[in-house]
Amino acid sequence: MRKFNITPSFEVKSIIQLYAKWIREGRLPVSSDWNKDLKVKFTVQDPCQLVRKSFGDPVADDLRFVIKACVGEENFVDMYPNKSNNFCCGGGGGFLQATGFQEQRRQYGKVKLNQILETGAQYCITPCHNCHSQIHDLSEYYEGGFHAVHLWTIICLSMGVLGENEREYLGDDLREIGL
């Protein structure tokens, strides 16, 4: 908006900031109890637009706070580098839509693939649509064996309110949890 000299009468926020706030205020009753014995490991992709380009490390910390509350601190494995230093997954900038550049996009994504594989996590939480599409594709194409899930899926799972039709991106290990 600054580029076009627009002074809006409203604020711009990411829902990630609110998820963290709501959990801190006790309004979002998430719990990691479901994962106490299962010990399913999660990592997270820092969306460039959200972190590096908009709100910086504070929102990356909010993101981790939310995830740890949902899956258990001991079950979160950060990738390296992370937060503002994290690498782009290769789904941004129109790359997913750029006709004729699929091979290059997957080559670009190898960096992200290896970062995720090194964490050993079964799930990569992708709180951005382009990241979700790209990381999902990387796992399938390179047979990475990990799942790419939206953050809201994990929040609802950890509140025990995730419906049967809302589990498209969960693996068999979590398909039945809390149903």
Place this chain on the structure above:
Amino acid sequence: MSQNALKIGRGDKKSTFMEKVMEILPEGGNLNLCLTCGACSSGCPASGIEGMDPRKFLRMAALGLDEEVTKSGWVWCCTQCRRCVHACPMNIDIPRLVYYARQSWPREERPKGIRGSCDMALKTEGNSAMGANSEDFKFVVEDVLEEVRETQPKFKDLQVSINRKGAKYFLNQNSREPVTEPDEMVPLWKILHTVGADWTYSTQGWAAENYCMFLSDDEAWEKIVRNKVEAVEKLGCKVWLNTE
């Protein structure tokens, strides 16, 4: 035996691509401050693709190799993620140089998929890059909501408003959900319901995405942003809330 000497510098006064970009950017994007350290390239996932990397791109631009720089397919492989700027000790704005290199391509030669996504967004009231019209968006939302209310007793009172004036949050939604995986909207609604958030969707400017920016089409980008701002202001919402 000997080759002709390489001419350095330019005979004419015609400004190069990089000089033109420097005139547009605040502080000239610091484009002439490069120390050639390579911190940009060493942390760029696009390094090596199309035989290019950020440092090489900038150095070539500085040398006035305009054609080679602007026409490189690499400009569509850089995601403008800004990690190079973050790593750069001189805060050089290479992604903006890429932005203008993209812009130097005739619009019809820019990648069809990005162009199509931008054009769809321009054509629809909701700015949906997938071309979903707002009636369909509204229908899908209401249809999914009804099913959840009927089949999930805990959420028989689940609410979703559309175009509700005075709501605190104006929530946008990536077109992918209503178009290809509508059930993915439900967990989001449940979270908002649980905390009792005061939120609304809008039929105007509801789509979260904006590919006109990545197409480097300034005019279209501005049009989309203005339509969305107007939508939020019309409903008098305090916060434009992104789902990501």
